[in-house]
Amino acid sequence: xxxxxxTAPRRRRLTLSRRRQLAGxxxxxxxxGLVLGFIVVPIGQAVYYSMTQxxxxxxxxxxxxxxxxxxxxPTLWTALRNNALxxxxxxxxxxxxxxxxxxxxxxxxxxxxxxSIYFLPTAISWVVLGLVAQRFFAYQGTLNSIIxxxxxxxxxxxxxxxxxxxxxxxxxxxxxxxxxTNTMLFLTGLAxxxxxxxxxxxxxxxxxxxxxRYITLPHLSRFIQLAxxxxxxxxxxxxxxxxxxxxxxxxxxxxxxxxxxxxxxxxNQGDFGTAALYGLILFxxxxxxxxxxxxxxxxxx
Amino acid sequence: xxxITFDGVTKIFGDxxxxxxxxxxxxxxxxxxxxxxxxxxxxxxxxxxxxxxEEITSGTLSIGGTxxxxxxxxxxxxxxxxxxxxxxxxxSVAQNMGFALKVRHESKDEIARKVGEAAxxxxxxxxxxxxxxxxxxxxxxRVAMGRAIVRSPQAFLMDEPLSNLxxxxxxxxxxxxxxxxRLLGVATVxxxxxxxxxxxxxxxxxxxxxxxxxxxxxxxxxxxHPANEFVAGFMGSPPMNLLRGGLENGADGxxxxxxxxxxxxxPRYNASHDLGLGGAVVVGIRPEDVEVxxxxxxxxxxxxxxxxxxxxxxxxLVHLSLLDAEGTSAFVVNDAGAVVTRPSTLVAKMGPRAxxxxxxxxxxxxxxxxxxxxxxxxxxxxxxx
Numbered sequence: 001x002x003x004x005x006x007t008a009p010r011r012r013r014l015t016l017s018r019r020r021q022l023a024g025x026x027x028x029x030x031x032x033g034l035v036l037g038f039i040v041v042p043i044g045q046a047v048y049y050s051m052t053q054x055x056x057x058x059x060x061x062x063x064x065x066x067x068x069x070x071x072x073x074p075t076l077w078t079a080l081r082n083n084a085l086x087x088x089x090x091x092x093x094x095x096x097x098x099x100x101x102x103x104x105x106x107x108x109x110x111x112x113x114x115x116s117i118y119f120l121p122t123a124i125s126w127v128v129l130g131l132v133a134q135r136f137f138a139y140q141g142t143l144n145s146i147i148x149x150x151x152x153x154x155x156x157x158x159x160x161x162x163x164x165x166x167x168x169x170x171x172x173x174x175x176x177x178x179x180x181t182n183t184m185l186f187l188t189g190l191a192x193x194x195x196x197x198x199x200x201x202x203x204x205x206x207x208x209x210x211x212x213r214y215i216t217l218p219h220l221s222r223f224i225q226l227a228x229x230x231x232x233x234x235x236x237x238x239x240x241x242x243x244x245x246x247x248x249x250x251x252x253x254x255x256x257x258x259x260x261x262x263x264x265x266x267x268n269q270g271d272f273g274t275a276a277l278y279g280l281i282l283f284x285x286x287x288x289x290x291x292x293x294x295x296x297x298x299x300x301x
Numbered sequence: 302x303x304x305i306t307f308d309g310v311t312k313i314f315g316d317x318x319x320x321x322x323x324x325x326x327x328x329x330x331x332x333x334x335x336x337x338x339x340x341x342x343x344x345x346x347x348x349x350x351x352x353x354x355e356e357i358t359s360g361t362l363s364i365g366g367t368x369x370x371x372x373x374x375x376x377x378x379x380x381x382x383x384x385x386x387x388x389x390x391x392x393s394v395a396q397n398m399g400f401a402l403k404v405r406h407e408s409k410d411e412i413a414r415k416v417g418e419a420a421x422x423x424x425x426x427x428x429x430x431x432x433x434x435x436x437x438x439x440x441x442x443r444v445a446m447g448r449a450i451v452r453s454p455q456a457f458l459m460d461e462p463l464s465n466l467x468x469x470x471x472x473x474x475x476x477x478x479x480x481x482x483r484l485l486g487v488a489t490v491x492x493x494x495x496x497x498x499x500x501x502x503x504x505x506x507x508x509x510x511x512x513x514x515x516x517x518x519x520x521x522x523x524x525x526h527p528a529n530e531f532v533a534g535f536m537g538s539p540p541m542n543l544l545r546g547g548l549e550n551g552a553d554g555x556x557x558x559x560x561x562x563x564x565x566x567x568p569r570y571n572a573s574h575d576l577g578l579g580g581a582v583v584v585g586i587r588p589e590d591v592e593v594x595x596x597x598x599x600x601x602x603x604x605x606x607x608x609x610x611x612x613x614x615x616x617x618l619v620h621l622s623l624l625d626a627e628g629t630s631a632f633v634v635n636d637a638g639a640v641v642t643r644p645s646t647l648v649a650k651m652g653p654r655a656x657x658x659x660x661x662x663x664x665x666x667x668x669x670x671x672x673x674x675x676x677x678x679x680x681x682x683x684x685x686x
Contacts, residue, residue: 199354200387204401204448205375214400218391 101186122180130245189223303365335503585673
């Protein structure tokens with residue numbers, strides 16, 4: 001009797017919803033473990049190492065004063081400025097693919113071939129693309145050949161050779177590398193557009209521009225937002241191979257971005273502590289872009 | 302408002318697919334014309350040519366006396382209701398309805414006034430700020446209608462607008478669309494595969510098949526005097542019974558030989574129909590014109606057996622087979638080369654209280670006023686105009 005009264009309440013305490021909560025927690029454990037192991041712990045380590053003198057083997061604790069020192073390094077500000085300037089290429093990295101996708105979606109003659117051609121760069125390593133771009137912009141490269149072909153035989157460019165133009169050349173190359181992915185993304189978006197919407201708009205009296213403005217563009221807005229995020233993240237975190245192959249960050253620091261600066265600081269100067277600090281700054285910048293973007297998408301819904 | 306004329310209009314897709322073949326059809330101003338036929342009969346293609354969404358291969362199409370073959374959709378001044386409604390998903394109901402007016406640079410006040418009027422007619426006033434996805438199927442359908450009527454166009458084009466609605470709503474919207482069309486008096490071309498919609502909504506009905514126009518007439522005339530076997534079998538539910546037999550000269554006039562049984566042809570048809578003795582013929586009789594006889598054998602009756610019985614509540618459909626000489630059942634002749642597939646039994650409509658069981662032998666008579674005769678080879682009605 002006494003044992004029955006003792007066990008009954010205990011059994012009753014494990015209600016179905018309680019058991020579900022427990023099961024939920026158990027199932028979430030592996031994911032929590034992965035997040036902790038691969039995201040939270042490394043970030044914590046980065047914060048720790050950013051306050052040390054670390055050559056990759058042994059570290060000496062210095063404290064938050066490392067931050068003060070690093071933030072006064074003019075190269076950091078040059079790199080940040082370069083990153084900011086490169087953002088100017090984003091509208092082109094979205095607009096050009098959008099125009100191409102809309103044209104291909106009209107089923108212009110040979111659209112299948114064009115689709116393959118535009119997508120091809122996506123399948124090629126950025127190292128190769130960088131090499132090709134370097135040849136293109138070089139003093140004896142393709143760009144000058146084209147200029148000479150059109151009769152300007154005394155005009156010579158060397159965009160990668162000057163501080164004033166190297167970043168532009170890098171930006172143009174970046175736009176080119178993003179065209180394939182973004183075009184595909186927009187084509188996918190257009191494929192999900194109900195063709196009868198366009199027909200309805202045509203009967204309603206809309207011309208090509210209005211159909212694009214009022215039907216196509218609103219439909220594509222989510223795809224454009226996604227392309228925007230992907231492009232900005234690529235710009236901040238995937239430009240390394242292009243820079244390494246095309247300019248090595250130069251001339252001077254003209255094409256050194258945050259990402260490249262991290263590499264140089266860590267591996268060329270052996271200052272992994274400062275590199276970790278720069279890594280944190282880049283992470284925060286990228287996170288800000290992501291959060292702002294999420295807010296925009298959230299506001300839309 | 303305007304009349305619409307198809308004159309020998311043909312549409313060929315690719316090299317040899319004739320979707321619409323030499324269509325000649327006139328829709329009067331204010332008329333409700335229904336294009337009906339099975340899928341692939343070219344009715345939707347005809348409508349899309351009228352809208353300007355498909356190019357016309359040959360022939361001329363005119364709206365209000367103007368040939369519009371090469372006129373862009375936006376300049377035709379027609380409004381279309383799509384099967385899936387094609388509402389702009391990111392616009393509110395009011396913006397959807399006002400879009401055509403906005404494109405035409407009408408003032409905001411004017412747009413608001415016209416949208417308000419249309420919304421009142423369609424009982425959408427409370428939903429003007431909603432997005433399409435927050436509406437029910439019937440409401441979306443009404444928004445699609447509203448988008449058409451705010452423009453006061455020369456013609457309404459409707460492409461199976463009720464096919465995405467459930468049965469009850471369809472009946473409701475059928476009446477609603479017909480009411481609005483009468484109210485506005487705008488020429489309307491309405492495409493459907495549903496012969497009930499065709500019968501109930503159209504001032505006139507054009508039946509199409511394989512890209513070709515079969516017959517245009519008022520619903521009742523179409524039902525009473527189908528021009529060929531196809532129209533006879535398509536209009537009406539259940540469809541007309543079509544029995545193939547040999548036409549012979551009997552003692553008391555013409556008879557149709559159906560297997561072992563002989564069906565006397567009432568003399569009145571000799572004058573009105575080009576029967577021609579000695580050949581094969583298809584006799585048509587609607588299920589409601591098959592009368593079940595009780596008691597003594599009556600001249601002109603045939604003997605059948607009940608094969609199936611479908612009680613629909615208000616009536617009973619009995620599927621009958623003809624009995625042959627030995628008294629065993631023989632299904633109605635159903636030849637493979639027929640113009641239309643015919644049911645293998647004779648269907649009769651009976652009252653809901655009729656006492657009839659599967660296996661019963663019934664004597665039936667065809668209403669002598671309601672015989673139809675079609676040529677066995679071409680399926681064309683033998684009735685002389």
